[in-house]
Amino acid sequence: MRLPLATLEVFTAIANHGSLRNAARALGLKPSTVSHQLKNLEDRIGTALFIRTTRSINLTEAGRALLRGTSPAFEQIAEAFESARTTGHAARGSLKLALPEYAYDLVVAEFLPSFRSAYPEIHVELSLADAFEDILDTGLHAGIRLGDLIAQDMIAIRLTDPLRLAVVGSPEYLEKVGVPCTPEDLLVHECIRYRFHSSGDFAPWKVEGPDGASDVAVTGSLVVNSLSVAVDAARRGEGLIYLLQDYVAKDVLGGNLVPVLQEFMPDVPGFFLYFPRAYREMVPLRLFVDHIRQHGGQ
Missing domain, CATH: 3.40.190.290 (D-Maltodextrin-Binding Protein; domain 2)
Incomplete structure (x- = not known):
């Protein structure tokens, strides 16, 4: 079966940008084209992927399931493209982390300046919250939390002793x-x-x-x-x-x-970094883990 990559890219853009118009702007397409591509994808899957009102657009359960599966793949495709384009140059990309404030103070704050100095072309975004976030649903790459009790499809890496x-x-x-x-x-x-x-x-x-x-x-x-x-x-x-x-x-x-x-x-148990298995080869994430380990982490 041939995968509908173009329509999946449109779907991911709508989910990430919050509206058809914003997705069209990000992809350089007409809003009508984006709407048509989304309808084709929903027809092919056989169910609605978004609940649309005059004021908002939200993912359905099917949409969330699709986003969880496709987001890592598109992140890796984009990273591979960027890696090929910048071979021989500094590491680039984005790293989006979810963590509570105390994890920032105890784990990240000490290493963040040297990490950003070592990799100035990696854009770091920190989402400070005390909840155990569904990082795929929120567009994040990884999280830091106390303990290693995580979902089965996640990888946990110890960052500190108990x-x-x-x-x-x-x-x-x-x-x-x-x-x-x-x-x-x-x-x-x-x-x-x-x-x-x-x-x-x-x-x-x-x-x-x-x-x-x-x-x-x-x-x-x-x-x-x-x-x-x-x-x-x-x-x-x-x-x-x-x-x-x-x-x-x-x-x-x-x-x-x-x-x-x-x-x-x-x-x-101490702090652990957790992330989807699909992100295990993500360059900015791998560099971040290596940097913490080299500068005093586990």
Whole structure:
């Protein structure tokens, strides 16, 4: 069966650019040609790929399934074309990463300047979010997250060793309120809680005890959705915070924050880079992984 590559390119452009008119502009085609090509593809597949209204165009379930399968292929075709065109020159292309803010601070920030200096023609786009994004549906190439529990069609590469969690507070707060000695003591402390952007849920405060891991139902009158704000509030004596120990390593070393309940703190698996198998030969992604490994990563 001959693949409808031209119509698939039109479909991908519509999905990426959000409208038929924008896709036509990107491809250098007339809007009527784009509309005709899309109709031909939908007729060939036998189902609608987009839900169209006067104000928006959105992928159907079939459209999302098709995009998940075709996006990596078109990315690789474009990369192969660019690689052939620029053989003997610097690496080029784009690298779009999804990651939470704390992953940027702990993993990416240190290496990003040297990576961009080494590969100035690679365009890096960072999408900062605390959700485990469907990177193909959002047009991204890879993501960074804690842990290696990912979908079966993804590859996970370890970027860091396992990391320790911590509860910390300022010396002033602990002197005024007292130092908690057991996880249950947290119930009478002012705990600064983090609310996830994506789900609206509170981040759990997990501890290890004789009976295994458990969550402590902490309370507090300050809720944030930014770790940097939480750390600043803790420095100012507003309460205790629960986060990765490495995130506040400098504050602990400088005496601005003091760890408590250290014997009850669990480890987490560390940071992993995850990406679709179809992107495993993508040059900018491979160079990024190699760069982190060469400069202190796993």
